[in-house]
Amino acid sequence: MRLFNRRVAAGLAALVAALFSLLIANANANASTVLFTIPIYSQHDWRCLDADVSSATHNGTKVQVWDCNGWDNQRWTFYSDGTIRSSHDGRCLDEDVSSVTHNGTKVQVWDCNGWDNQRWTLYSDGTIRSSHDGRCLDEDVSSATHNGTKVQVWDCNGWNNQKWWW
DSSP: OOOHHHHHHHHHHHHHHHHHHHHHSOOOTTTOOOOEEEOOETTTOEEEEEEEOSSOTTTTTTOOOOOOOOEEEEGGEEEESSOEEEEOOOEEEEEEOOOOTTTTTTTEEOOOOOOOOGEEEETTSSSETTTTTTTTTEEEOOOOOTTTTEEEEEEOOOOOGEEEEO
């Protein structure tokens, strides 16, 4: 049954990615349109992409994975301009560009500013890639994953820790 659920999830992810691409292609280039708002699940451990709300959110709040709980900090709004924004505070999913990006660069939330480090492309294989450097959104699997595992960018490698279901 679990294999069937993963196949269904993969099929749905491919469908949503295709629809997302069509919507972006047809969106007005000068306006950002809300496409959909949903949780994003890691295919590695099925935890949710989570903006850390253990304290007040701010520019630089870490993005992690956490057991899914239905809170707004685990709901993400996809926009036609390629941004993915936290439903908790409206900040953009942001690849930290305070220094040169590399494998392991942290992902955070930041006030939306239109830069390419806040634009992401969804692919039918479940990857979410940064428009800044083409790296994949990646759940850090350098040790066992848990609530609070860091989300970063890494060269795309096809592993499940870089595949997401939305």
